[in-house]
Amino acid sequence: MSAEKTPIPLGSNFIRAIVEHDLADNKFASKKWAGSPGDATHQATGQADPAKIRTRFPPEPNGYLHIGHAKSIFLNFGLARDYAGVCHLRFDDTNPEKESQEYVDSISVAVQWLGFNWANGAESNLYFASNYFDFMYHAAESLIENGHAFVDSQTADEMRETRGTLTEPGKNSPWRNRSVAENLQLFREMRDGKHADGSLILRAKIDMASPNINLRDPAIYRVRRAHHHNTGDTWCIYPMYTFAHPIEDALEQITHSICTLEFEDQRPFYDWLLERLAEAGLLAHPLPKQYEFARLNLTYVVLSKRKLIDLVEQKHVSGWDDPRLPTLAGARRRGYVAEGFKLFTDRIGVSKADSWIEYTILEDCMREVLNDAAERRIAVLDPIKLVIDNYPVNQVEDCFAPNHPLKPELGKRVVPLTRELWIEAEDFMETPSKGFFRLTPDGMVRLRYGYVVKCTGFEKDAAGNVTVVHCDYLPDTKSGTPGADAIKVKGNIHWVSAQHAYAAEIRLYDRLFKEAHPGSGDRDYLNDLNPDSVKTITSQLEPSLKDAKAEDKFQFERHGYFVADKKDSAAGKPIFNRTVTLRDAWQK
């Protein structure tokens, strides 16, 4: 049975269906693996590949990873994990400019943070495409020798003019019929630095009349004097991405080369190139196959490294890990969790149809995971004083708050109750609106995990804001005691003992962009920045929060999920970032 004959169902993840299909067909039975990437001769020395499939995640180290990359990471690493395969982490560093070690490091950290590892036993499976420059060079010479490539002396403008259009064929370059010997000599001179940047270019010789413009003698090697972070000044010619990428896949014995839809039109060249190199004996069958899926577009964010670089360099944000950025470093500092990304990628699926995903779907996934994972704590974000006038001045009483309402096994912690408390300003209303069940001038409310109190008065400042609320407590009503329910009240408010509270810096983050589609309709996306995307406040937290460690995550009851900032927190003095509110405040 051949793979082509059985229809592949388009499921919620059509690439998974393709993999299952290929495995059922035993498509990779003859594939060998010599323990490291290499050409046909090298791989022939190996055993049958122990990895059932090989995928790769191939970032260019020219920026930090963003949420879109998470989709690709879960897809590539997830398939390898689910089908007894291996996923390589490959830095696609064939472009000498804009690449740096900082990016390499941040990418490795982000992939591990999402829960993946590229090592397989003794094999690291961490690769750098620039280590394949030698092979790429020889592959180019092989194409020349077999009449499949030529050196073009046309200028870039001339090449553009003769390329044709979608409806008109292109014109052959006047240099297309150079002899193999002349092409080889010129290509070697390019390598040896005898020609100026941009003066000569190596092109594949395919078909200037092809309806697919990518097959009209595409450029494959250019002269460029640039220092490379890995190979230094060894090379002054560099391969084009479209030439390098298929070769990288083939040397690494990748079975499924998964990329985003914009590469769909490159697939014929991908196949053409690998076939020519296989014919020449440089690569062995089965050759890798490319599959394209729709990239992730998410409302209210920009997922393009170039735009993210602008936001960082123009200081619209504090750095690559600013919690408002959709970088994985930023999401992590914001308190987003890897399991939330997994849920998200499972939920949105993998298809070939381009679409926009609502940001709230991602937030809901984080809420779902955090609701289960995060312990509850009490925080008064916008504090005013509550004085219990009939409570003894120096008394400190233990109240018991459950750490997680759905997980009694996580136990309870002690929160101290005293005469002076902090409560939320919004929990007292002098003239209550309809349906307001919290404190009012003559109302009663339960102090959560404590007593029922009755309001006896309040004080205001010069501006008319309530600053202190007075009340009396009803001694027999303590939560968890037999008399607790003797008096029924509708409202229940949270509080923190003023004497014990930890006054903390809290950062309330909101969306970085105020428009769902930043920069759409010819607007500059920078004009769509939300001017109020962060608000820093000082809040009163229950004392146990003073001991929170960097990246500890909590639900602050009634407010949302918060994380101890991993960068700015000091021991005994954590700063908290709001990850996400309990409910979506943006929904109309």
Ligand code: ATP
């Ligand atoms: P950008 O367009 O943001 O610069 P990129 O595609 O240039 O991203 P790469 O470093 O080349 O970034 O990406 C590594 C892998 O991540 C590629 O396989 C790419 O297809 C995938 N990827 C990048 N952006 C997205 C996205 N928004 N959704 C899904 N996959 C993506």
Ligand code: MG
């Ligand atoms: Mg790219």
